[in-house]
Amino acid sequence: MSDTYKSPLILISNDDGVTAPGISFLVNQMMKLGEVVVVAPDKPQSGMGHAITLGNPLRLEKVTIFDGVEAYKCSGTPADCVKIAKHYVLHDRKPDLVVSGINHGANSSVNVIYSGTMSAAIEAAMEGLPSIGFSLCDHSHEADFSHCLDFVYNIAKKVLENPVEAGVALNVNFPAKSENSLKGIKICRQANAKWNEEFETRKDPFDSKYYWMKGEFENLDDGNDSDLYALENNYVSIVPCKYDLTDYNTIDTLKKIF
Amino acid sequence: MSDTYKSPLILISNDDGVTAPGISFLVNQMMKLGEVVVVAPDKPQSGMGHAITLGNPLRLEKVTIFDGVEAYKCSGTPADCVKIAKHYVLHDRKPDLVVSGINHGANSSVNVIYSGTMSAAIEAAMEGLPSIGFSLCDHSHEADFSHCLDFVYNIAKKVLENPVEAGVALNVNFPAKSENSLKGIKICRQANAKWNEEFETRKDPFDSKYYWMKGEFENLDDGNDSDLYALENNYVSIVPCKYDLTDYNTIDTLKKIF
Numbered sequence: 001m002s003d004t005y006k007s008p009l010i011l012i013s014n015d016d017g018v019t020a021p022g023i024s025f026l027v028n029q030m031m032k033l034g035e036v037v038v039v040a041p042d043k044p045q046s047g048m049g050h051a052i053t054l055g056n057p058l059r060l061e062k063v064t065i066f067d068g069v070e071a072y073k074c075s076g077t078p079a080d081c082v083k084i085a086k087h088y089v090l091h092d093r094k095p096d097l098v099v100s101g102i103n104h105g106a107n108s109s110v111n112v113i114y115s116g117t118m119s120a121a122i123e124a125a126m127e128g129l130p131s132i133g134f135s136l137c138d139h140s141h142e143a144d145f146s147h148c149l150d151f152v153y154n155i156a157k158k159v160l161e162n163p164v165e166a167g168v169a170l171n172v173n174f175p176a177k178s179e180n181s182l183k184g185i186k187i188c189r190q191a192n193a194k195w196n197e198e199f200e201t202r203k204d205p206f207d208s209k210y211y212w213m214k215g216e217f218e219n220l221d222d223g224n225d226s227d228l229y230a231l232e233n234n235y236v237s238i239v240p241c242k243y244d245l246t247d248y249n250t251i252d253t254l255k256k257i258f
Numbered sequence: 259m260s261d262t263y264k265s266p267l268i269l270i271s272n273d274d275g276v277t278a279p280g281i282s283f284l285v286n287q288m289m290k291l292g293e294v295v296v297v298a299p300d301k302p303q304s305g306m307g308h309a310i311t312l313g314n315p316l317r318l319e320k321v322t323i324f325d326g327v328e329a330y331k332c333s334g335t336p337a338d339c340v341k342i343a344k345h346y347v348l349h350d351r352k353p354d355l356v357v358s359g360i361n362h363g364a365n366s367s368v369n370v371i372y373s374g375t376m377s378a379a380i381e382a383a384m385e386g387l388p389s390i391g392f393s394l395c396d397h398s399h400e401a402d403f404s405h406c407l408d409f410v411y412n413i414a415k416k417v418l419e420n421p422v423e424a425g426v427a428l429n430v431n432f433p434a435k436s437e438n439s440l441k442g443i444k445i446c447r448q449a450n451a452k453w454n455e456e457f458e459t460r461k462d463p464f465d466s467k468y469y470w471m472k473g474e475f476e477n478l479d480d481g482n483d484s485d486l487y488a489l490e491n492n493y494v495s496i497v498p499c500k501y502d503l504t505d506y507n508t509i510d511t512l513k514k515i516f
Binding site for chain 1: 302304305306307308309310311312313315316317318335337338341342344345346368370371372377380384385413416417420422423426428429443445446447448450452455456457459460466467468469470471496497498499500501502503504505506507508509511512513515516
């Protein structure tokens, strides 16, 4: 390391909120790699997708829950957290890496579009910053993250050393802890799958109806290059994600119709 | 039309809420094409991206604001509205088309990822349903939609006659009303652009700080095949959008790094 080496600046967010166990594991790993700043939601924001707060102001408060780390809780969504971190908290300091998670729950396959964890990473990618979202396929608050930690460190280190193309966020998912060791990393595409939803109808104490969404996840993909295939076979999956939603394959078809 | 012709079933949602003027224009046009059912948010949901409601129940109530149309207001996000419409309100009836809007405000370029309007259309595409999100580049509540209405009708009619590939949602944007007539339709890709944000710091009546996000939109794209180019030249832009966020171009690069 040369004398001019500057410790990388790593911004951390998540969607389970600043007090979730997953983010503290992430902070601990990232502190070994550089200077860490945390800006994370003040409450759980699961399923927030790429929501941002437009019609309301945001609150931002310093918290002292991570030893030796500058950290803030924010009243907004994960995407808001990245925006306020980049444009207010960090002033003109540009993070070398933005990481989000470790999420309590899978963000593989189609779930990426609903994911608050990944929205923080994708928002960073939109700002041209290298970014990674980490998720564990176990949504319990007491989930065991021990098998992920070396991978989290090594994946972040590799991205710091080899920043991927601007505009790309890595979606990293870990299989839930089991008696089998993880077999390694697979670079994947997002699996084709769907949620088959149901709305459970209930009545509140005032006899008014309300509806609670529940669903069964259905894997429709039989390829061996998908993230679901990797996870089912005890690999860590990494899917590069972009924010350009254009379906280039359909442009010519549409030109014939319109 | 043969004797066996069945009127198409058209589901309508939006993100400005069920009472926004834009949705009533859309309802009026779609009633000429088939049977309409509306399930739309009970309050504005702009910028909600692809958020869904997981930790809370939903409320759903019938409203009688559109003459002769079955309509509901829902306490959830635009994506929730499509889910509860598909899996509860419509029971086993599959819509022939899902349309969202007409949004008061542009959803061109990178804004698609923040858009509640487009999340309803993309959620429908995830269910394999043909879908369109309509937006007007004028966010005023009193926006003039008159120049869009024939296009809205004709675009929806063409999609009913030529359903595009499952999994694709059309993102249709209209230039704001001006003295010049619209020149026609352009099939486009999403323009590369960004928001340069700022957070205005204010104090509430209790002397506590709060922050309000504002931003300047910057077009970084000099191509003539982008939606921003089409809109600037007074064309209606149509971008096909997909929910697979995988950046296939980066997979090989990542395989070399990891």
